[in-house]
Amino acid sequence: MKIAVVAPSSVPFVRGGAENLWWGLVDSLNKRADVSAELIKIPSPERNLDEIIHSYIDFARLDLLHFDQVISTKYPAWMISHPNHVIYMQHKLRGLYDTYPQHLSTAIPDKRQFPRELHALHDFLLKPPANRDYLPEIIQALLTFLAWKQRLPADWYAFPGAISRSIVHLLDTVGQSSPGVKRHCAISHTVANRVGYFPANSVVEVFYHPTSLSGLYTGSQRYFFTASRLDKPKRIDLIIRAWLAAGVANPLYIAGNGPCEAAWRDLAQGNPGIVFLGYVTDEQLARYYADALAVIFVPEQEDYGLITLEAMLAGKPVITTSDAGGVTELIKHAETGWVVAPDVTSLAQALTTCANTPALAARYGAVAKQWADKVSWNELHQFLVVGLRKKLVVINTFSVYPPVSGGQLRIYHLYRWLARVWNVVLVTLVPASHATESVTIAPGMQEIRLAKSLDYEQCEHLLSQKLGISAGDIAALLYPNALPEWVNTIKTETANADWVVLSHPYGYSALCSAYAGAFCYDAHNMEFDLKQEMLASQGDVHRYHDALTAVEQAERACVQESSCVISCTTADMDRLQHYYGAAKQGAIVANGVDIDSIPFVSTQQRLTDRKDNRLKVLFMGSLHLPNIHALKAIIDIATQCNHLNFIIAGSVCRAIATEIHTAIPTNLTLLGVVSDADKLKLLHTCDISLNPMMAGSGSNLKILEAAASGQLIVSTRFGARGGIFMAGRDYIAQELDEIPAFLNTIAPQQLASYSHVVNSAYQQVRQYADWKQLAAHFKEALQQHSAT
Incomplete structure (x- = not known):
């Protein structure tokens, strides 16, 4: 597969967590034999509204159709148009979203104040279209808006400001719209849950990514350490105040540069225990992690916090605050570090506890390392790259979406969660009056609906008349030869499947004629008991004996031949195993509810x-x-x-x-x-x-x-x-x-x-x-x- 990772290049250039992800992802993908990847960056200054708009337009005009998949992580790169586009969001332009200044208005001027040439732009700003078809009109309207700059009020072009905020929201809405984006993903739940970050009703998949920093190891326990850009949101001043209040013997090492460095040096008052290291190389950074007693990282609502993961990989506990955002998703209080209130007193107390109990700090660090070691580039590849994800094929006799009945609800909800990490393909049947089609019913979840043949529907109708009940499921078991398209699709889809699941026993005949590998049987019920009760209510046993026998034989085969039986209840599992004489391993996966x-x-x-x-x-x-x-x-x-x-x-x-x-x-x-x-x-x-x-x-x-x-x-x-x-x-x-x-x-x-x-x-x-x-x-x- 040929994959493009598309990203903005900051002007002036600054290296941070975003660059770490892009370089690490591309480098690790290129180490695979089945992938070729390239990092494509466009200079994207954002010092004023003009630069922001032109950056968005530059990405919108980029043609990358010679790649099989495009991955974007940050504005304005998701403006790229590609049929296999996955957004793995790090963050939006936060100053126009969750950190937009509260004292600034969000209301744009009335339409009557706009020149006639800009009325279309006003309409777009009021109601952003969730469709890329409007993008050429939007771009033209924005260019016209910039051309009017000398004739309109200066505050209309303020950045940040109400109109600049609305313009970026408009462009993000269009850039993230379906079907232009195949999947919406995020680097943390903090990012996924931010208001306005993703289209309404979209499913956002979260996956924690690794770091490209290598050579991490566990050394001694000498000092407290922190590393980040010395900027206000990182709150290094809070760390300094807490360290001074704690009066601990372990010094505080601070790595990084930034606009707040001078002010924070003044705050440290020349204390010899507070050491500003400035810029450090990757090799030096790994050494500083190794010999830290603990790493302190207390940013405000951080997107993810790569420093946290790096500290954990070095076997170090992390001291953070409850409002640190993504950091708190990785650190569990009293397990892998300390999560305390964001104030000097609470943070100082955590530093004191850590300094006084180095054995406890080492234990927290060891647990943290065990968790962090599981975060790998290969797992991220499987998550992000559609062609590399493992495949699960589910065979069922009825269509699943939209889910209404209990069986549909169980299948849809169980597999839509599995589809966040695997490619899930449902192979189902629909009436002959429907079209055969393949439909994406959730991110990563495809339903291939095969229209029943007219011959099959005639057989189904006659069987239902004979039995006195609706017999579509039993007919699928008895007459698979009348469903050649269904059987052929099962054969095609299972050929490269990692797992095959037979949902209900009624697809058993079709599965056996198309597939000879291992399969899992998802037993929604004890079908023989259900069908026996239903058929017995219709009278003469001779009318239904053969059909009931076929159900019993198929269910017996499913229980005995499958590699694993899944049941909704312990009672059903016991009944299946006792009646069919199978003592193999099984699992109870109860029915559930979409609580949220x-x-x-x-x-x-x-x-x-x-x-x-x-x-x-x-x-x-x-x-x-x-x-x-x-x-x-x-x-x-x-x-x-x-x-x-x-x-x-x-x-x-x-x-x-x-x-x-x-x-x-x-x-x-x-x-x-x-x-x-x-x-x-x-x-x-x-x-x-x-x-x-x-x-x-x-x-x-x-x-x-x-x-x-x-x-x-x-x-x-x-x-x-x-x-x-x-x-x-x-x-x-x-x-x-x-x-x-x-x-x-x-x-x-x-x-x-x-x-x-x-x-x-x-x-x-x-x-x-x-x-x-x-x-x-x-x-x-x-x-x-x-x-x-």
Whole structure:
């Protein structure tokens, strides 16, 4: 692969952490046999608005299509246009974002004050388009703006200033827009979480990068050490004041140059214990790290803090402050150093503790080195370079995006987190009326949707008629020869895969005909039990015997032949292994919830927002037999609880026309399938999540979402299966015949008495049901059973 790392060259030139990353990345990439990399820099002065605008334009006009991938890390380099552009952000022009002076206005003048020739620019500034198609118009408008400089108020061109701030925000918005950028990444969570740094709703992937400084080693413990540009945000003055206040015997060595050097020398008052080293070479820097007792680094909201990583690699603890930004992501208080309040007293106390306990400092440094040694250029390559990332292929019989049902939610959320470090390819089926297409459904996550053939759909239709249930999944198991495009795509995608996962057993026949390697089986349920219950409800066993036998044989093969079985619950894992006689290694990866996407609304807030005295009871479910049985029970419950409003959402509502012939009570509303926005509104406005489940397999996603949102959960014990909720502590346990009587005791004034149950359930899902954590467990299980 040919890769271009594109970066600005500061004017005047200054070497810092950004340069360290660019040089280190390019140098390490060029040591690989499968990559050729080049660092491409353009001089980018930023002394005034004219220079800033022209720097952005220079990068926008750069043609790098002769490279396979472009990586940019800093403004204005991300203006580059390339179909495979990855932004690995270090920071934006901070003085126009998070450190913009508070005393300056952010409001641009009214449009009527702009000359007619600049009205288009005014419109762009008010509403920056998230589309590169407008870039030629924007550039022309900016050049016109610069041409009017002598005729417009001088403060319009102030840097920083309201208009210069808006112009840079406009250019950044366009430069970072999709589809111009393939992935958005950041060097730290501090950078990823800054307001206005990334497009709204974008997924930002974080990866800590290594240092290009070599020769780091652990020496003696002689002095406190710090190294950085001697500039105000680095707060060397705070270090000096703390050292003077601590009165420690270990001297303080300060490496670096900068505009504050003279003032900080004056602050040191000629104290012989404070040594200003000036500029030091890389070799000298490694030696100073080696013989330090500890490294002190206390910048304000640092992007990352390469000094921190270098100190850790030298086996040294770091003393920092709680507001140091990215530094605090690397340093854990009382594990790898000290993280204290950003004041002289707290910092002086940390220096005193460190000086008095060198053995403790050495222990912290050793732990720090163990962590830092894992940060490597090779891992960064795998993360940043699309063609070098490991590949995971997932076979499933239904499309995953947008995720609505439990199965879709599990697949989408587990693999979208894995897609942050691997290339994830889903190979799925869609109806014949849909187009065959490949769609990026999350950064690093591709879904290849294969349209079913007409012959296959005819087979599927006849099978469904025979069995009396929707049989699309069983049909895929029985008739893979009618899906040649699906089989061929599986063969192509698995040929170079590092891992292959079969999600559900219904793609087993297609997988076997296309792939002979190792695979992992992700068992969402005990499928034989589910299908047996569904088919038995349709009557004559002779109608479904062959189909049920095929499901049983496929599930048996998946459990026995796979390299690893993943199950949602311990109960399901035990059932699979006992029934199919397999005692191989497996892993429990429970179902989870996207906690950050569901706002928590406390019981008190729900009562405050209430417009009447009627509590709302919610049930959400797909058109799945256990959910249909639950809906029948809810209809009966609603007739006995007239003071409550019952709301049903999801495709289970369709069962009213086909499976349920009971009259619908007036206090029950059927919404059908709802949008994500409407679903969140229901979670916000409904008070109780009712879960009268008596059958099924796997764990229950809907009560996890209910707990994350702050609803009171009323459930059967079977419905709350999955292992993280305890009856009485996290939910109200009521069996079917008990639910009406309990609900009849509930009114708004009683709801508050259960707030402790609601809060406990929320803490449980935060601790044990976050998809991010669950995906980490899934990744670990896959790595232990690699297909290569």
